[in-house]
Amino acid sequence: MSNLDYIKNLKNQTQKKKSVTITIDEKVLDTISEIADSLEISKNQIISDISANFVADYEKSNNPNYYIINSNNYYMPEGHLHMLLGNRASAWRDAKTVIEGLVPGDYVFIFMNGTGIIASGTVKSKFMSTDYSLVKYYDRDANKDDPPIEYMIWDENYVTIDFDKKSLIEADEMLEINQKLSIDEERVLLASEFHEKISKKPFNRTKISLTEEEGKKLKDIFLSK
Known part of the structure; x- marks a missing residue:
């Protein structure tokens, strides 16, 4: 739901309401009153809906859905760096639709084939898309054992992540990005x-x-390492 849809829905509420007395900063209340007048609804309706959204966000933060996202390093040797350095969870091309199911408050673990869980954190945004993501990948069709490296522009879906942990170490030397970070x-x-x-x-x-x-359980064990 976009912000515009949310504002439109303010006019079509049917939930039962209960009257309470609250204290609000004077400037904030003045602004809410102006917005209410422009939308032709009551300021109480705005305050009520903001409170409902806060409750939903709080419940989501305490009861998230948990997912593992594969960095796909079998084909993309630097896919994990793209995610961890960009503070995101991503998927590309045919697999990109799996990101569309992630919503703010979900908890995500980043998995790297042959290595394990390398990062974890909370989803902060709805999914976004770009069709100009530059990727470095192994051309496995050409040679599965020693595939040549290619560079392509792929379409990508991603969500931003507030990482609790990234299992990265940084070398002191000034090296290329794939050498400097391990x-x-x-x-x-x-x-x-x-x-x-x-x-x-x-x-x-x-x-x-x-x-x-x-x-x-995975969160507790991983963050304790």
């Missing part, structure tokens, strides 16, 4: 550890849904 293996949660302690779910998809119990 994974801190001591702060990674391996796939084998996930399967042993949390769930037997395979990491064979771009997005994996977790139960609340699985998500909370």
Whole structure:
């Protein structure tokens, strides 16, 4: 729902209301009164809906949906850096639609094939799209064992992430970005550890849904590393 849709819906509320006395900053109340007049609704309606949205956001933050997003490094050797350095969770081309289901308040883990869980954080935005994402990828069709590296422009869906943790270490030397930044293996949660302690779910998809119990346990174990 866009902000415009939300404003339009202010005029079509049917929920039961209860009268309460509240204290609001004078300048804020004056602005709300002006907005209410322009929308031809009551200022109480605006205050009521803002409060309802706050309750929904609070409940979402305390009961998020949990997901694992694969960085797809089998084809994109720097996909994980794109996400972690850009504070986002992304998917490209045919897999990009998996990002559309993520909403603010969801909790996401970034998984890197052959390495494990390398980052986690809270979704901060609705999904956004770009059709000019420059990607570095392995051309596996040309050679699966020693694929040549290509550069392409791919379409990408992404959400912004407020990361709690990124398992990155930075070298002191001035190197290329893919050399300067590397994974801190001591702060990674391996796939084998996930399967042993949390769930037997395979990491064979771009997005994996977790139960609340699985998500909370994975978060606790990963952040403690």
